[in-house]
Amino acid sequence: MASGNNSKPGLIHRVFSCLAGALLIGLAQHSFADDEPAFMLQGFGTLGAARTTSNEVEFVRDLSQPRGARQNWDARVDSILGVQANWRVNPQLEAVVQVVSRYRYDRTFTPEFSWAYLKYEPSPNLSLRAGRLGTEFFMMADSRLVGYSFLTVRPPGDFFWSLPFYNIDGADAALTVPIGDHLLRGKLFYGISNGQIALAQKQWNIDGSVMAGGYIDYQAGAWLFRASYANLRFKHDLPIEDVLQSYLPQPLAMQAAAYLATGNTRSHYYSLGAIYDSGPWQLQLMLNHCDQGSNAFESSDAGYVLAGYRIASVTPFVGYSWASSEARENALNPVVATIMADAHVDQKTTIVGARWDLLSNIALKAQWDGIRGEPTSIFPYRQERAGWSGKMDVFSLTMDFVF
């Protein structure tokens, strides 16, 4: 059973309070510095509404959300507000705090510290960070929450919904090496994941799970290539003990719990990506493979291609994404089999939409996602019902802004 938040939130809280305090002192002292501003307060947000053509499942942005959109317009999926404070202590040292409010695991919009770190740059092309850091699964940026900064309404779902890991408490190091007029950039990170993943009426605590990995980028003119790897060792088991207890006699329930244990199992994540960004064209291709150590999850492959072409202030885009997982052959008993079936995905999505840059800091987007999958494809969704066909359309409208 995943126990609650007993993994020393006190300490983390204190660290953040200190950082926030330091930032405020920085504001007081440095906001009137004559040269570059040492302190900056910036923000971003999205007002969004999404609806689908199915009442059989609820559509979520990713697995961090407990409830999602059905046939009625729903503002929870994409709406976000974030504020970020940067304090440049000196040319080598910077403190950054970012607070984000979005619909999260506990069905509230409670603001959270998404980042709180110190960045030290001993040389211009070497950066060392420590604190609460973003995880860089999205090649375009290490935040997937700033709608204004990317083309589509949200990062393609088939690729990202299984990655609700937004930050770690840890450290990372990034180094850039020029090769001719190309660039090689490498990054390594290690940290403790924090957060909760919504699961039926409960939450799965991923606090304390160790996450480590890295990537290599190669920038050649308008092309950017990336190969990345990450692994996650889950600390806690899924909160399914009471389900097992109520459907299975005691010895079988214990056996099933051991069989479906996630604690101390490892997930490996491999990904390849390419981006072409030149003139009006934007092309993206990403592929990933997840190797799951626990019987509770299925190993999966996913990918997407996306192309956008800007015409004046409007950028229409089309894309295609897919995700499929490999069902495990053995299940102990029908109850375990039902739980394991929850982790299955097998679907393809066509994406068509447009982004309109209304003002220099506001973009409007409209998007259609045509999801065509098997009825067994239920891992990405919430509240699935018996009649789920695996097929639905998702319509989304957003207004993204930065300030």
Add this chain to the structure above:
Amino acid sequence: MGLKRIRYLLFVGMVLFLPSAQVWAELVVVVNARSGVAVMSRNEVINIFFGRNRQFFNGIEAQPVDLVDSHPDRGRFYSALVGKDLADINAYWSRQVFSGRLQSPPKMRTSEEALKWIVSQPGGIGFIELAKADARVRVVYELQH
């Protein structure tokens, strides 16, 4: 229709009342003459102005300076360098800023301020009209139109 006429009038006005050198002036990338940088390729210029590379070949920290959106040279510069609108450039920077990677270069209101920045920073680099480049800076890249 009205917009078209206004644009036409503006165009005629510019041609008539401004020295033509200023309207069609060639934009160049310049560095602080003491930076030791002599010439740059287009990719090198892009890498520096997009914050991807923050060092010149000789190890000196590159300190790019930008202009405010309303300055006409800014739009011309990015359109000639990467063929992108300012909205794209701004989206790029918000992506960097809100992923904690980079802060955008400081934005000056005028070319004169940008020039002042370039000559006051050892690794100063910016874009100005060729006619404004003096002995304190070195032209390292000419933008093709």
